[in-house]
Amino acid sequence: MPIQSFNPPVRTLMGPGPADVHPRVLAALGRPTIGHLDPAFVTMMDEVKDLLRGAFLTRNLLTMPVSAPGSAGMETCFVNLIEPGDKVVVCVNGVFGGRMVENVLRAGGEPIVVADPWGRAVDPNKLEEMLRAHPYAVIVAFVQAETSTGASSDVPTLVEIAHRHGCLTIVDAVTSLGGSELRVDDWGVDACYSGSQKCLSCTPGLSPVTFNERALAKVKGRATKVRSWFLDLNLVMGYWGPEQRRTYHHTAPVNALYGLHEALVMLHEEGLENAWARHRRNHLVLRAGLETLGLELPVPEAERLPQLNAVTVPAGVDDALVRARLLQQYNLEIGAGLGDLAGKVWRIGLMGYSSRPTNIILCIAALGTVLNDLGHRADTGAALARVQAALAG
Numbered sequence: 001m002p003i004q005s006f007n008p009p010v011r012t013l014m015g016p017g018p019a020d021v022h023p024r025v026l027a028a029l030g031r032p033t034i035g036h037l038d039p040a041f042v043t044m045m046d047e048v049k050d051l052l053r054g055a056f057l058t059r060n061l062l063t064m065p066v067s068a069p070g071s072a073g074m075e076t077c078f079v080n081l082i083e084p085g086d087k088v089v090v091c092v093n094g095v096f097g098g099r100m101v102e103n104v105l106r107a108g109g110e111p112i113v114v115a116d117p118w119g120r121a122v123d124p125n126k127l128e129e130m131l132r133a134h135p136y137a138v139i140v141a142f143v144q145a146e147t148s149t150g151a152s153s154d155v156p157t158l159v160e161i162a163h164r165h166g167c168l169t170i171v172d173a174v175t176s177l178g179g180s181e182l183r184v185d186d187w188g189v190d191a192c193y194s195g196s197q198k199c200l201s202c203t204p205g206l207s208p209v210t211f212n213e214r215a216l217a218k219v220k221g222r223a224t225k226v227r228s229w230f231l232d233l234n235l236v237m238g239y240w241g242p243e244q245r246r247t248y249h250h251t252a253p254v255n256a257l258y259g260l261h262e263a264l265v266m267l268h269e270e271g272l273e274n275a276w277a278r279h280r281r282n283h284l285v286l287r288a289g290l291e292t293l294g295l296e297l298p299v300p301e302a303e304r305l306p307q308l309n310a311v312t313v314p315a316g317v318d319d320a321l322v323r324a325r326l327l328q329q330y331n332l333e334i335g336a337g338l339g340d341l342a343g344k345v346w347r348i349g350l351m352g353y354s355s356r357p358t359n360i361i362l363c364i365a366a367l368g369t370v371l372n373d374l375g376h377r378a379d380t381g382a383a384l385a386r387v388q389a390a391l392a393g
């Protein structure tokens with residue numbers, strides 16, 4: 001049989017991302033493609049930049065989506081800000097902090113690691129001690145929302161410590177942007193990157209970044225060339241930059257940017273703080289249901305992310321079998337544990353358009369039913385009643 005058009009199954013995405021894409025975003029993706037230097041497109045690019053400033057809560061002129069996924073936003077920050085030999089303190093409390101270390105090495109820097117247990121926030125005291133021990137460090141990097149564990153770190157405190165020691169800051173906001181409080185200007189974050197596929201309810205493949213004047217000055221004053229042509233902001237700015245005359249750098253993913261534009265319009269319509277509150281509210285509802293099923297959330301309450309819920313796999317339960325049944329029988333995707341947490345936790349995402357009551361009800365009903373089918377007793381009826389009460393409350 002010849003290969004035919006691909007029609008994906010319709011899933012509910014409650015893993016670590018991508019999250020469900022809003023129908024308005026899917027509709028926007030199908031609009032007619034125009035040239036990436038068409039005046040109409042350039043106007044839309046300006047709107048995307050404005051809307052992104054609203055989402056990051058910044059006035060930074062250099063605020064734009066990198067034409068590639070979150071990993072490219074990460075790399076943009078590291079390759080542009082690090083010069084060979086720079087000492088960079090990286091706080092590692094999960095997979096993505098580990099990737100930052102790799103980025104430092106590949107950019108020619110020297111990483112200094114502040115290690116924290118997986119499933120815990122970055123410890124500000126350890127950062128302070130490390131910076132005292134390494135007075136020549138120039139950058140501090142950390143992840144606000146560690147998607148691999150569900151732990152949230154205290155951005156303003158960590159940034160304040162870094163600045164007191166004369167360092168610039170790189171903050172990973174891939175899972176936090178639009179889902180938890182992030183105030184780039186008020187908190188003094190110097191460079192920050194995110195991803196389109198999480199709390200923005202957009203398709204994967206774009207990475208919003210923002211650089212303040214201090215960070216930009218470091219990029220512009222480099223003694224060496226950026227070790228990536230594609231991600232060199234000195235070049236990318238010719239296309240996305242504030243100047244009115246845009247020059248060709250690469251062919252922008254035109255339709256993907258229509259999608260991001262629509263997602264950001266929706267975030268603006270909802271209101272950023274309302275979006276943060278929705279993620280928090282729905283997290284509490286999900287938590288009520290999970291706890292009534294007898295499941296535990298291993299991250300301490302004060303450090304939990306609302307949009308990514310780590311859940312301990314109960315003893316004797318086959319992690320992979322549960323996930324496979326959820327997918328096959330309920331078209332429901334939840335995430336597996338990564339790295340040190342593989343087989344030990346599930347990761348249940350409530351990000352962006354996925355963060356809504358119907359998804360919570362489906363997840364609790366399906367998870368409870370599958371657990372019982374596999375011989376692990378869980379009171380699905382009571383859990384659904386708790387969810388209903390929490391939603392009503």
Ligand SMILES: Cc1ncc(COP(=O)(O)O)c(C=O)c1O
Pocket residue numbers: 016017069070071072074096143145146147148172174175195204205
């Ligand atoms: C915290 C964090 N940083 C970076 C990334 C990388 O983003 P992407 O997979 O879009 O390249 C992810 C992806 O899940 C993430 O969760």
